[in-house]
Amino acid sequence: MPELKQLDAVHAPAVLAFESANRAYFAASVSDRGDEYFDQFTKRFSALLAEQEAGICAFYVLLDEDGAVLGRFNLYDLADGVAELGYRVGQDVAGHGVATATVRELCRLAAERHGLHTLRAATSHENAASQRVLAKAGFVAVGPAGPSDLGGKTGTWYQRDLTHRH
Numbered sequence: 001m002p003e004l005k006q007l008d009a010v011h012a013p014a015v016l017a018f019e020s021a022n023r024a025y026f027a028a029s030v031s032d033r034g035d036e037y038f039d040q041f042t043k044r045f046s047a048l049l050a051e052q053e054a055g056i057c058a059f060y061v062l063l064d065e066d067g068a069v070l071g072r073f074n075l076y077d078l079a080d081g082v083a084e085l086g087y088r089v090g091q092d093v094a095g096h097g098v099a100t101a102t103v104r105e106l107c108r109l110a111a112e113r114h115g116l117h118t119l120r121a122a123t124s125h126e127n128a129a130s131q132r133v134l135a136k137a138g139f140v141a142v143g144p145a146g147p148s149d150l151g152g153k154t155g156t157w158y159q160r161d162l163t164h165r166h
Contacts, residue, residue, distance in 0.1 A: 001065070002062050002063065002064055002070055002102075003062070003063050004060050004061075004062050004063075004073065004100065004102055004105055004106065004109070005060065005061055005062075005063055005083075006052075006058065006059070006060055007049065007052060007059035007060060007061055008049075008050075009045075009049060009064075011061050011069070012041075012042070012045050013026060014061070014063070014067055014068055014069045015036075015045065015061065015069055015072070016041050016045075017068070017069070018068070018069035018072070018090060019033065019037070019038070020038065020071075020102065020127065021090065022088070022090050022091055025090070025091040025094075026088055029124070029126065029127050029129070029130075033162060038048050048063060050069075055078060055081075056076075056077065056078060056111075057074065057075060057076050057077070057078065058074070058075040058078065058083075058113075058114055059072070059074045059075075060073040060074065060075075060106060060160075061073075061111075062089070062098070062102050069090070070089060070090055070093050070098060071087060071088060071089035071090060071093065071099065071102060072087060072088050073085075073086075073087040073102055073103065073106045073110070074086045074087065075106070075108035075110060075114065075116070075119070078116065080112060081115065081116050081117040081118060082116065082117070082118045082119075082120065083110065083114070083116050083118075083119055083120070084118045084119070084120050084121065084122075085103070085106070085110075085120065085121040085131075086121070087099060087102070087103060087106075089102075094129065095129070098131075099129075099130075099133045100133045100136045100137055103133055103134070103137040104137050104138075107119060107137065107138070107160060107162055110162055111162040111163075116162055117161065117162050117163050118159060118160070118161055118162060119139070119159070119160050119162060120142075120157060120158065120159050121134055121139060121157070121158045122149045122150055122155055122156065122157050122158070123145070123150070123155050123156060123158065124145075124150050124153035124155035125153070125155050125156070126153065126155075127155070129158070134158045134160075135158075137160065139158035139159060139160040140158060140159060140160070141156050141157070141158055142156075142157050142158065142159045143156070143157050144157070145157045
């Protein structure tokens with residue numbers, strides 16, 4: 001049974017393995033992280049943990065029974081009860097409801113653990129899978145998302161009110 005855990009220093013090797021194994025798969029639907037991401041991974045990972053420690057962001061990993069990362073689910077820019085949601089699941093689990101179930105779980109944690117009342121997420125027009133995940137998890141389209149929101153692509157912002165049950 002996969003388990004959603006808040007990001008910790010011990011997850012660094014598993015996160016790097018996940019990002020490396022799925023790099024080409026992710027690049028097909030979102031902007032590639034680039035070689036620098038992998039070259040500077042340790043430094044960037046430490047920066048993520050510092051942001052989380054400061055309460056700016058909350059990062060989660062979905063782990064299988066062996067501790068391998070199946071997906072990453074992140075809350076960015078926590079402020080005034082609102083945060084942005086970002087996520088990615090590995091190619092081997094995509095299309096099996098893992099992202100939808102985990103986004104729903106993260107919505108619960110966002111409200112209970114982080115005191116949030118609204119989550120926002122942007123997805124490109126081409127990323128139909130992500131649009132389905134957001135719709136199934138109770139998000140509704142609220143307006144256009146531009147290239148600065150989506151790494152050069154255009155798409156839609158979605159939002160979910162966490163104060164009502166979905």
